[in-house]
Amino acid sequence: MTSIDDLGTDRLRDHVAAQLTRSRARSAALTDAVDEHDLVRQHSKLMSPLVWDFAHIGNQEELWLVRDVGGREPVRSDIDELYDAFKHSRSSRPELPLLGPAEARRYVAEVRDKVFDVLETTRFEGRRLLDGGFAFGMIVQHEQQHDETMLATHQLRVGAPVLDAPPPPPGSPLPVSEVLVPGGYFTMGTSTEAWALDNERPAHQARTDPFFIDTAPVTNARYAAFIDAGGYTDERWWSEAGWAHVQQAKLVAPRFWERVGAEWYRDRFGVVAPVVPDEPVVHVSFHEAEAYAKWAGKRLPTEVEWEKAARFDPATGRSRRYPWGDEEPTELHANLGQRHLQPAPVGAYPAGASALGVHQLIGDVWEWTSSDFHGYTGFEVFPYAEYSQVFFGPEYKVLRGGSFGADPAAVRSTFRNWDYPIRRQIFAGFRCARDAEAAELS
Template identity: 70%
Template sequence: MTDVSPTSPTEAPNPLRDLPAEGLRSRAAEALERARARSTVLTGVVDDDDLVRQHSKLMSPLVWDLAHIGSQEELWLVRDVGGREPLRPDIDDLYDAFQHPRASRPSLPLLGPAEARAYVAEVRAKAFDVLERAPMTGRPLTEAGFAFGMITQHEQQHDETMLATHQLRQGDPVLHAPEPPPARSGELPGEVFIPAGSFVMGTSLEPWALDNERPAHEVEVDAFVLDTVPVTNGAYLEFLESGGYDRREWWSAAGWEYRSAHDITAPRFWRRERDGWWRVRFGVHEPVPVDQPVVHVSFYEAEAYAAWAGKRLPTEAEWEKAARFDPATGESRRYPWGNDDPTPEHANLGQRHLSPAPAGAYPKGASAFGVHQLIGDVWEWTSTDFAGYPGFRAFPYREYSEVFFGPEYKVLRGGSFGTDAAAIRGTFRNWDYPIRRQIFSGFRCARDAAPGERA
């Protein structure tokens, strides 16, 4: 790892670090309450039969996610931080995600809907009691309220997982939200040039950052060119209609094997009808909107499109440099637009809308280089295998990220319309198998800068 000296690129500080204890408690309480309100919506809009049903073997029953949220909150906030007696030690194993794969969870003696709701409510009451008394310093787990931020992010991550389960369920729509804003940026350039040079990747200053985002380290990136916006449905349709799914030359060996074995012919939830391509979105059957970023595509599909377009997927370092680095100051920002927390003007987050927004809908969220919609809308596949940064240390448990390190998983960046602001930032790293399509995944393309483009 390269030392970040005073003359080197720097990382923007987070004002959360300077809040007094009461300010941290208030911030944590608000974040926990927002997460619980969302969990309540996602589990309250369906009946008990829907809650206990497994809508796909890729996903847990919604009632498992709900009780698992409570179990993790009990383990870390009530028992560890609070030092309180266990509420339900008898269910610890039931809600250990590493003991039971998703496909087998419906066969477990799970808490029923009423019992699960009562359990998470009891845990939350005790967690708030702990929050009123917990020190905000002294231990890595409590420093700047980290444990409360970790549990907030855990619940929001499961909320996004539950939202993906809603997308997979059959039946009439039960979730409703206003349409996203229209494009407001006018005509945008197709690509943005990012000059060669170093920047600070990752973070050592974000108090609620998770272990795989740490530590900050200086990375050298060669000059490259990045798409200004994520690849849209309209652009992806050109690939599809040109026979992209039938032409072996665009696909990697693993990608072609996957496509062929599963007869993949279009993004998930798309269907060709007599008058064009349609999709199912949370129970709504609608024409595919050509101006929105494509969603529900695997890494292999993104990789094939990029090859067809004469480009490639960006590396994780390229993505983060385009998102965070400000060449005017040499600072790596917390977010593309700066260091302020996201607002509805910056990004499509938090299930505020139930689809990606059209390309160009968030001009105030553009990065210093002029790259748009790097946060929100769709998770973006990168070409990078998931691994720890130089100096990585697992905290507070190896199973959060370290056990997933390796070439089996690809890194995704930026969050989606289903990601809450508490669970995303310029350094946040997601990962999944390259075959995954039920997640809210899209992509943008990159290419090496030509000699004449280099600064």
């Protein structure tokens, strides 16, 4: 495998240009799919109007690549505050004097033209921000992350379906339901991945006791059994905060599920159809995942356990970039990049299994862990505190692995996502873990 550091200036420049172009094509597809009314309206108070996300993508690109890296004059400094995510809550953004759809498209196009000019003359050295093209990689990932956010907004949108994609590959039975992960140390995080973000760094030694982890994410069928067993009405399975939220929000099933007679249906991007039994459950909160795990006699994995299951190769003792090895993900490895608009059935990606035999750790659904979000020992803010550091603390739970709506450029085995434990609009599911008993290790 050729790493970014080995590409050389010309090949790195070509790689950056291709990633920028691919990301913008996705942003355009998500915004061109709806009319102007849908672009400017707020489909949920949890989300920004699509037109805000689109212009925000351009504004971040202007701030970092045009002004900082390129040292160019501002394109639209007058709108910086409007598109500062920390100045205005999502619920208040529709009230701002935002750029209209046509103006936003002109703005992001002008910024992108200037970025390509900057790219032609940039030397990928001399500043940490430029090493390995980091600033460009950061912006690629930022756009892809907002594309996933816009995809979640499409899921909340009411109206005729506007998105389409082929179904994922079929699943296949897995030989075992859980896998033993040996105890001991492994290398967690990274100090070498060129485009890794600050919260993934630095690489360090982390330790686990032996534990079992589910071979695949929890499926709709298994989660439906929890519902049918009275899971949402039995306080025993819930934490104090989880039970209070279930009562207050009147939760009875994953978001976008509805029971019709004896069968569960789900609304996916405007298409209502029966729930697919062997697909990973999606649109569940941390509280729901935690309650299911307790009901099943298990628990959620810690973030350390999740990464060890994903990366540790017992044959070599090293940590892989991805569960399957060091090569970039392909359509044989994982369900990523909005290619299928839904999780793939369990067993659909045998080539993506980890060295320990754990499947679908990357793609399909973000996976809740039991860990709070914090920096690793030796964490350094780079290049700005508002990306990670301001979110550190017990209010946020860590998610791992990426969803079908996450892009390969923004997903790897060290990548860390986080959100409030009540959030359900995100493409999140989970798998369970449990402690290994002494008799099981002999």
